[in-house]
Amino acid sequence: MFAQTNASEEGFASYYADKFHGRRTASGNRYHKNKLTAAHKTLPFDTKVKVTNLSNDSSVIVTINDRGPFAKGKIIDLSYYAAKELNFIKKGITKVRIEILSDSLNTNDTISIASSANEKKTEPPIPSYPGTYDFNFKETELSGYYIQTGAYKDSDILSEEINRLQKKIDSNNIYIEVIKIKNTIINRLLVGPFEKKNGDAEIAVLQKKGISGFLKSY
Structure with missing residues (x-):
């Protein structure tokens, strides 16, 4: 018990x-x-x-x-x-x-x-191995075009940026790509997916909300 x-x-x-x-x-x-x-x-x-x-x-x-x-x-x-x-x-x-x-x-x-x-978390809120995840840090597959709004080594900073995005856009459009470069984990913060033809328009919408980024495909 x-x-x-x-x-x-x-x-x-x-x-x-x-x-x-x-x-x-x-x-x-x-x-x-x-x-x-x-x-x-x-x-x-x-x-x-x-x-x-x-x-x-x-x-x-x-x-x-x-x-x-x-x-x-x-x-x-x-x-x-x-x-x-x-x-x-x-x-x-x-x-x-x-x-x-x-x-x-x-x-x-x-x-x-x-x-x-x-308190400051002692465990990173995201996995320390490569993959793609939704905003709840659950593994998922990406398909289509996304806007990368940033790339972060520090998971606490990543969490802060996710919280900032959640105040401005739908959480279901927030994704994280975890990559490893020379034994360093990098967390790419993504917004999407979009059709390629709408990419520039979506970037403009995000810029009006104070969010900058560039388009990339998966």
């Missing part, structure tokens, strides 16, 4: 779409829709949390193995199985309370959800 700490957080939960089944998470493990796992922005990987659906009082214990969600108002992204246990598959989103289970933490781990969100 796991003992609960006094660390809790309330907000909205969503769950992974089926297309993410089998893709790598930020921890390096692959997402499995029928396992009790979840994504959280700051909690250490392998932390176990109790998630309670505040609309029906059902609860489930999940293991944190991914980063996200980064959409405003959401505090946790659950596996399909966890969402099914909480009975909100049809709704797609529900208000929850999450509580850390202390036996899953190391003695040096932060046990306050609120304070961990304000």
